Amino acid sequence: MKHLWKRGGTYWFRMRRPKRFEKVHPPAYLTQPLGTDSKSQALTLIPAIKQQWLAELEARLAGSASTSSKEAYDATLALLKTHNLRPLPAEHLAQASIHDILDRLNQAERLDPSGTSNEFASFMGGIELPDTSVSTLAGKMDRILEPEVRAKNNRQRRVWSAKWLRSSKVFNESVGDKPIVEVTKNDAYSVRRYWQKIVETGRVETGYANKHLGYLKRMIDAFYADLEIDEFENPFDGVRIARKQPWESKQSESRKPEFSPLWIKETIIGSDAMSGLNEEARDIVIICAETGCREAEIFDLPENSILLDADVPHIWIRVEMPDHESDPQANHVSRDIKTGASIRRVPLLGAALDAMRRHPEGFPRFRGNANYYNTVNKYFRDNGLFPSAQHTIGGLRHSYESRMRRLGIDNEERAQLMGHSLRKVRGREIYGDQTDLRLRALYAEMIAFPTSSWQPRSYDKLSSRIDEILEAEGFKLKS
Known part of the structure; x- marks a missing residue:
């Protein structure tokens, strides 16, 4: 034996x-x-x-x-x-x-x-911990916190990894690189003072500095968790900048400038202003304008989340996890999303549906990279298409909600179409189902622009149709 x-x-x-x-x-x-x-x-x-x-x-x-x-x-x-x-x-x-x-x-x-x-x-307690430095740990966070990056594509991984590298860089500039096990409370205070000076110059806000102090705390927590050590002292516990600068509380809220419906109609939907832009980028702009989606939600779309043959044609914004174990040969696409509230089905109609039909497999030119932002913003600036120097193409999302708000569409319905947190909108726990996709499509049609081959129904007809659907399901409506 x-x-x-x-x-x-x-x-x-x-x-x-x-x-x-x-x-x-x-x-x-x-x-x-x-x-x-x-x-x-x-x-x-x-x-x-x-x-x-x-x-x-x-x-x-x-x-x-x-x-x-x-x-x-x-x-x-x-x-x-x-x-x-x-x-x-x-x-x-x-x-x-x-x-x-x-x-x-x-x-x-x-x-x-x-x-x-x-x-x-x-x-007998004489175990020697690794002498991993702060900078080395920053470069290994994707391995230590692997579940957090499992669904991310290359672009999302780079963005995720950059925050640890930035935090490590500031630590090195304020303290000097050293092993994690030698980091002290005084080191944490030194990093805080460094960030405090940067905030005082107005280069960054207090919230940004505190985020990066939090990243260092998270790095140290992750280091000991990876070693399976449960009892340790984290020098960055409770270390943050307590008060905002006076100028922070007096400045106006920073928001991306919006585009007027007239500008969207004349520049994006019904003109040749984007004729010099490549077709994928052009159609992503159209879909963003007519769905209110975040740009990355569109250009990162995998083919299996584009449902053009459904009763209500739509795209599905969700986390995409590769499954190479069940099918190693499959061409899986990884995609993470911003928050859980972002998970939603977005109806397609009018110009957005036409644009998506031209790309039933998605947008491989821009999927998983950040090239879309530079490509589109540069084109609009070079061709004098933006209303002002402060505008970027990301303002289309804000414009979409304003179009709904001006028409009087309910705040909760807007939140569900936009992928915002209903819990924050209500200020309490969420009960009840989400709005049916058929109803979402009707709300979207209320603000959609006509095309050469499609005309949205009137507000009154769409409202009546919404009431019909709800009454058929037994809901009691105002007379």
């Missing part, structure tokens, strides 16, 4: 030592008494003994290179796990019960009776 050896009257574990461990274990075999003369009982012990041996050898091998490396720590952690122990720094072990301390000591002595190895020390 594999790895089972009977010596005298008892069974032993016996396994040929893998060649890669020769440096840390010269004998050709790994042997250990199992303390039983029962073959069935011995067989049940083999898997755990083998796992412990391999974990111990990995720890020795990693420790022989650098005891402060992440690899050495991971190997030591694996060894502790085989003994059902968790990593515990000496100061925390000192506060443990006598029973727990003696249990660790007994296991450590069985592993190394001499008490001189790194493995023995790790059992």
Whole structure:
């Protein structure tokens, strides 16, 4: 039987030592008494003994290179796990019960009776944490927090990663790069003072600075969570800029300038002003103008979320998760979205439906990159199409809501079409279903622009149709 050896009257574990461990274990075999003369009982012990041996050898091998490396720590952690122990720094072990301390000591002595190895020390609170620096950690956040980026495409990953790199850069400029385990409360205060000076110059707002202080706190939390250490002190706990600058409370709210309905109709829907723009970019602009969607919600659309043959043609804004395990050959598209409230089905009609029909597979030229923004804004500026120098194409989304608001469409219906949080709109918990897609299409038609081949119905006819649908479902309406 594999790895089972009977010596005298008892069974032993016996396994040929893998060649890669020769440096840390010269004998050709790994042997250990199992303390039983029962073959069935011995067989049940083999898997755990083998796992412990391999974990111990990995720890020795990693420790022989650098005891402060992440690899050495991971190997030591694996060894502790085989003994059902968790990593515990000496100061925390000192506060443990006598029973727990003696249990660790007994296991450590069985592993190394001499008490001189790194493995023995790790059992007794002498585990050495990796010397990962702040800048190195910033570049590894996508691995440590992998679930957060699993659904993101390349563009979204770059944006997500940039915040950790920016925070690390400021830390280095204010304190200097150093290992995470050496970061102190005074370091955190130094970073805060650095941000405070930047805020005072007016280059950034207090909220922006506090976000980046929060990112450093999150990085340190993630570092220890990755090491499976539960008890630690985060120097950035509670460190933030408490008060806004006087100029912040007096400035007007920053909003993207909107476009008038007349400008949209004459520049985007019913003219040749965009004829010099490539077709994908041109049609993304049209769809944004007639749906109020965020630009990335359109140019990142995968083919399977474009539902042109549905009873109500629409696009589905949702998280797209690649599933290479079930179908490794499939051409999956990753896409994250801004918030949970952004998940919605958006009806297509008029110019938006025509534009989407020209691109039933989506917009591969711009999917997963940020080229759309520069391409479109540059074209509009170079051709003098924007109403002012402050305008950007992103203002179309704000214009869409204003068009609904001016027509008197209910705030909650607007929020659902726009992908805003109903909870924030109501100021309380949400109850009830979302508006039916048929009704959303009717609300959208109320503000849609006519095209050469399509004419929206009048407001009165659309309102009557909405009432008919609701009454057919049993809702009581005002007479």
